[in-house]
Structures are given as structure tokens and as C-alpha cells.
Amino acid sequence: MGHTFKLAEHFISINGEGQCAGELALFLRFAGCNLRCDWCDTAWACGKDAPHALVSLHRIAEIAEDALANGVRNVTLTGGEPLLQPHINEVIGRLSGLGMQPEIETNGSVPLEAFCAPHRPKFTMDYKLPSSKMEQHMCTENFALLHEWDTVKFVCGSRADVFRAKEIAEQYKPQCPLYLSPVFGRIDPAEIVEIMKEQKMGSFRLQLQLHKLIWDPAARGV
Numbered sequence: 114m115g116h117t118f119k120l121a122e123h124f125i126s127i128n129g130e131g132q133c134a135g136e137l138a139l140f141l142r143f144a145g146c147n148l149r150c151d152w153c154d155t156a157w158a159c160g161k162d163a164p165h166a167l168v169s170l171h172r173i174a175e176i177a178e179d180a181l182a183n184g185v186r187n188v189t190l191t192g193g194e195p196l197l198q199p200h201i202n203e204v205i206g207r208l209s210g211l212g213m214q215p216e217i218e219t220n221g222s223v224p225l226e227a228f229c230a231p232h233r234p235k236f237t238m239d240y241k242l243p244s245s246k247m248e249q250h251m252c253t254e255n256f257a258l259l260h261e262w263d264t265v266k267f268v269c270g271s272r273a274d275v276f277r278a279k280e281i282a283e284q285y286k287p288q289c290p291l292y293l294s295p296v297f298g299r300i301d302p303a304e305i306v307e308i309m310k311e312q313k314m315g316s317f318r319l320q321l322q323l324h325k326l327i328w329d330p331a332a333r334g335v
């Protein structure tokens with residue numbers, strides 16, 4: 114029997130963040146996360162008991178083919194932490210084989226090297242800043258593996274987080290776009306812009322989570 118994967122939900126929506134923000138994508142949300150960020154907005158998908166269905170590769174391919182038939186070529190693997198699913202490389206390979214463009218939203222704690230071949234997806238990698246209380250789990254070796262089509266997302270919940278993002282970028286010099294994403298309701302985006310100006314952070318882009326602006330911030334499946 115083939116491997117199965119813990120799929121918490123799947124839906125088509127627009128990408129809320131990253132380089133493909135605003136484009137339609139199929140979202141595959143996998144259950145389970147190794148971190149517990151202070152401001153997590155998908156905590157329901159993180160625990161051991163997170164609701165999910167055990168799905169086969171065949172079922173995932175069916176979902177993907179349906180999305181393709183509806184003109185959707187982007188597919189975002191998210192969570193939780195999608196790279197914790199055993200054999201997730203098989204999913205990435207199958208989705209690529211179908212002609213989709215996989216993007217992995219990863220929390221920055223999982224070493225990415227094992228996922229860079231044979232079908233290298235795009236990575237949107239979080240770097241968890243101090244307000245998350247998870248910074249000690251970040252795998253900084255990952256920075257050297259990122260390319261121009263990847264993204265580092267610094268999720269900022271405080272002013273101190275923005276300053277720390279600058280320090281980290283200066284230290285590791287990732288070769289990809291750098292986004293600052295305010296935690297909804299925790300920091301005013303205007304404050305981030307002020308710090309960007311003061312601190313000469315011209316290599317960063319501010320990005321608001323589109324789905325929080327378009328729909329109810331607590332809505333699921335959008």
C-alpha cells in the first residue's frame with residue numbers, strides 16, 4: 114500500500130502572501146506542527162489531534178487534477194508544518210509531474226536540504242522572530258539554500274521584531290526577496306513602514322496578509 118498523508122483541508126483561493134500573492138492557488142493544508150508560535154493563526158491544525166483525513170497520493174493527484182481543470186497551476190503546501198509529513202517529497206514530485214508549481218510554506222525550523230531534489234519546489238520560509246517565542250528553533254543553515262524565486266517571510270509582532278529581521282538579513286544575506294508581514298492586530302503596519310524608513314531597510318517589502326483584509330480574519334478555508 115502507498116503512503117498516506119494527514120490532510121487537514123484543501124481549497125482554492127488566492128495566495129495571501131509571498132511572490133505569488135494575489136494569484137489563484139490550490140491550498141493543501143497538512144496537520145501537525147512542531148512549533149507553538151505565540152500568535153499562531155492556524156493553531157487548530159497544529160496539535161496531535163488536529164482534524165485531518167488520511168489521504169493517498171492518488172487522492173491528492175485527483176484534487177490537483179481538478180484544480181488544473183479549473184485553470185489553477187499554483188499549489189501551496191501549508192500547515193501546520195507540511196515538511197513534517199513523512200514522504201512529502203512524493204507529493205511534491207507528483208504535483209510537479211502533473212504540471213503544477215508547488216510552493217512550500219515552511220516554518221523555518223526544518224532543514225530544507227532534503228527537499229531540494231529531485232523536484233525543487235519554491236520555498237516561502239518563515240523566520241520566527243522574538244515575539245513568536247520560537248526563534249531558538251530556526252534552522253539558519255537554510256538561508257544558504259534559498260534562491261531568487263524563494264521568499265523569506267519575517268512575521269513581525271512587535272517593533273523589536275522588525276529590528277531583529279534587519280539584523281538577521283545582514284548576518285545571513287539570503288539571496289531572495291525579504292518580506293515583512295505584520296501579525297494581524299499586534300502591530301500597526303504604519304509603524305513597520307516608519308522603522309523601514311528610519312533603518313534604511315530598502316531591501317525589504319512590507320506585505321499584508323491579503324486574506325485577512327478580504328475575509329473575516331478568523332475565517333478558514335479562504
Ligand code: SF4
Pocket residue numbers: 146147148149150152153154155156159192193194220
Ligand atoms: S509554525 Fe506556523 S503553524 Fe506552526 S505554530 Fe507557528 S504559526 Fe502556527
